[in-house]
Amino acid sequence: AQSVSQHNHHVILSEAASLELGCNYSYGGTVNLFWYVQYPGQHLQLLLKYFSGDPLVKGIKGFEAEFIKSKFSFNLRKPSVQWSDTAEYFCAVNAVNTGGFKTIFGAGTRLFVKA
Amino acid sequence: DVKVTQSSRYLVKRTGEKVFLECVQDMDHENMFWYRQDPGLGLRLIYFSYDVKMKEKGDIPEGYSVSREKKERFSLILESASTNQTSMYLCASSWGIRGPSNQPQHFGDGTRLSIL
Numbered sequence: 001a002q003s004v005s006q007h008n009h010h011v012i013l014s015e016a017a018s019l020e021l022g023c024n025y026s027y028g029g030t031v032n033l034f035w036y037v038q039y040p041g042q043h044l045q046l047l048l049k050y051f052s053g054d055p056l057v058k059g060i061k062g063f064e065a066e067f068i069k070s071k072f073s074f075n076l077r078k079p080s081v082q083w084s085d086t087a088e089y090f091c092a093v094n095a096v097n098t099g100g101f102k103t104i105f106g107a108g109t110r111l112f113v114k115a
Numbered sequence: 116d117v118k119v120t121q122s123s124r125y126l127v128k129r130t131g132e133k134v135f136l137e138c139v140q141d142m143d144h145e146n147m148f149w150y151r152q153d154p155g156l157g158l159r160l161i162y163f164s165y166d167v168k169m170k171e172k173g174d175i176p177e178g179y180s181v182s183r184e185k186k187e188r189f190s191l192i193l194e195s196a197s198t199n200q201t202s203m204y205l206c207a208s209s210w211g212i213r214g215p216s217n218q219p220q221h222f223g224d225g226t227r228l229s230i231l
Contacts (some may be wrong), residue, residue, distance in 0.1 A: 006157075036219075049219055051217035088121065090157060094217070102160060105159050
């Protein structure tokens with residue numbers, strides 16, 4: 001069965017620190033990959049997505065992610081975090097050509113940025 | 116901008132009650148989803164629908180049912196609420212005929228349901 005692993009459940013950083021959140025998935029076929037963010041008290045929203053082309057994708061608010069097919073990874077990065085990046089981040093994977101379109105979400109990573 | 120509206124932000128019910136959670140989207144999306152969100156478990160899919168009157172079980176359908184009589188509305192029903200169904204429930208919708216899977220999902224604000 002497909003699964004998505006986010007390695008860090010809680011991350012605490014100071015402002016201006018660099019961020020990298022890990023995401024690995026288990027599925028050998030074609031995948032579409034997403035990062036969603038949930039700010040406190042708000043709904044989940046799309047941060048960025050990858051489905052083909054350049055494996056380095058850029059999203060909103062200075063975030064980017066790199067798809068490394070050989071490592072089954074889609075890590076999220078930001079060079080310099082801000083206090084407003086405090087949120088929960090979810091990696092999600094759609095496995096293509098499985099006869100369905102179910103999205104599998106990771107358990108989430110709670111990021112707290114200290115001002 | 117896509118709007119997914121869930122009928123209640125907070126809800127308190129008693130065990131054994133039949134509970135209805137309503138979700139409406141305003142972008143004519145074909146696909147709609149119900150998830151529950153629990154700390155440390157992420158989002159788990161309960162049911163989804165890719166067309167009116169169509170439904171498919173997700174990973175954790177036990178104790179739940181759904182209804183999609185109109186394209187814009189997707190209802191989640193707890194047939195006989197139990198305390199282990201206390202959770203945050205999220206509704207989502209997306210474009211696509213049977214879901215081209217490069218389409219992101221758009222989420223509602225969630226309903227925090229407590230079963231006493």
